[in-house]
Amino acid sequence: MSDDELDRQIAHAIAARRLPPARDFEARLAAAVARPRASWLVPALASLVAAGALVVLLWRVPHRAPEPPPPAPVPIVAPPPAGSAPDASGTLSIECEPPARVLLDAREVGTTPIELRVAPGEHRLDLVGAQHVVRRLEIKPGEHQRIVLKIE
Amino acid sequence: MDVAATMAGPGVDRDAAVRRLVELAAGRGFAIAVDLLGGRAEAEDAVQDAVMRALGGLARLRDPDALDGWFYRVLTNGCLRTLRRRRITRAFARLVGARGDTGYLPAHLGRDHARLLGLIDALPAMQKAALVLRHGHELAIEDIASMLDVGTETVKTHLKRARARLREELVDER
Numbered sequence: 001m002s003d004d005e006l007d008r009q010i011a012h013a014i015a016a017r018r019l020p021p022a023r024d025f026e027a028r029l030a031a032a033v034a035r036p037r038a039s040w041l042v043p044a045l046a047s048l049v050a051a052g053a054l055v056v057l058l059w060r061v062p063h064r065a066p067e068p069p070p071p072a073p074v075p076i077v078a079p080p081p082a083g084s085a086p087d088a089s090g091t092l093s094i095e096c097e098p099p100a101r102v103l104l105d106a107r108e109v110g111t112t113p114i115e116l117r118v119a120p121g122e123h124r125l126d127l128v129g130a131q132h133v134v135r136r137l138e139i140k141p142g143e144h145q146r147i148v149l150k151i152e
Numbered sequence: 153m154d155v156a157a158t159m160a161g162p163g164v165d166r167d168a169a170v171r172r173l174v175e176l177a178a179g180r181g182f183a184i185a186v187d188l189l190g191g192r193a194e195a196e197d198a199v200q201d202a203v204m205r206a207l208g209g210l211a212r213l214r215d216p217d218a219l220d221g222w223f224y225r226v227l228t229n230g231c232l233r234t235l236r237r238r239r240i241t242r243a244f245a246r247l248v249g250a251r252g253d254t255g256y257l258p259a260h261l262g263r264d265h266a267r268l269l270g271l272i273d274a275l276p277a278m279q280k281a282a283l284v285l286r287h288g289h290e291l292a293i294e295d296i297a298s299m300l301d302v303g304t305e306t307v308k309t310h311l312k313r314a315r316a317r318l319r320e321e322l323v324d325e326r
Contacts, residue, residue: 001322006315007287010272013265014288018183019192026178032200033170033207 089117090139096149100129169210169219176223177203187288188231202227221298228299235277271321279314282307
């Protein structure tokens with residue numbers, strides 16, 4: 001194919017695809033160009049937004065409450081009675097599905113799963129979650145008890 | 153962009169410039185944009201954007217006679233930006249195995265025209281622009297060079313490469 005023939009085909013192809021402008025395009029263009037827009041409007045709006053953001057920021061910063069520290073683990077909930085050897089404690093591990101709040105002898109000690117050192121003797125264990133489950137248990141010195149519960 | 157507040161440069165009547173820009177935009181401006189970009193909506197956006205940009209820079213215009221060339225240069229630059237973005241998008245689509253935007257090819261086109269336009273659309277942006285302005289609008293090499301902001305020899309090189317590429321692709325397909 002000669003250069004002239006190729007050029008002619010290119011010109012025909014381009015012309016064949018060319019779309020005319022929409023009938024109202026010139027009018028829309030003229031309207032867009034003529035549309036009065038206040039020169040102060042955009043900067044004024046931007047300033048208002050910036051000022052608002054600054055006020056909110058200044059208001060929030062001094063009032064922001066500090067993040068509460070994570071609850072400290074309670075390794076020994078029921079301290080051993082006076083006079084008993086400290087190493088006489090037993091351990092109690094509790095797992096519960098779904099997780100539940102754990103109260104040992106009416107004191108909240110955390111959330112399952114949890115492992116506690118517990119003084120020997122009788123104790124009341126409350127698991128408060130989907131249901132309220134109460135267990136009475138006896139811990140012997142040095143004993144490890146594991147409680148696994150599934151509360152339906 | 154605040155058109156109402158735009159000031160024309162000395163010796164340039166702003167109202168006359170606005171009227172002339174709208175006239176250029178709706179005529180040859182739209183034709184150039186639609187030839188380069190393919191679709192009507194994209195062409196309208198490009199033309200309107202070019203008019204706004206041209207009006208925004210009217211204060212820098214000293215010679216009223218330079219308005220036409222200046223507008224076409226702004227418009228062509230905008231279309232080139234769109235073509236380059238589109239090329240990147242297509243490359244990315246190919247990379248991820250998706251089918252990218254293949255350009256606008258109306259149903260009424262014959263098979264030969266559609267094939268040729270598909271090849272023209274796949275050319276690098278500058279080659280396509282040079283080809284469209286030369287053969288679609290019969291502009292002089294000097295005018296194309298001014299619109300693309302390059303030298304005349306560069307335009308000739310783009311045209312030569314574009315033709316060679318098209319010829320090669322057409323031969324390969326036969």
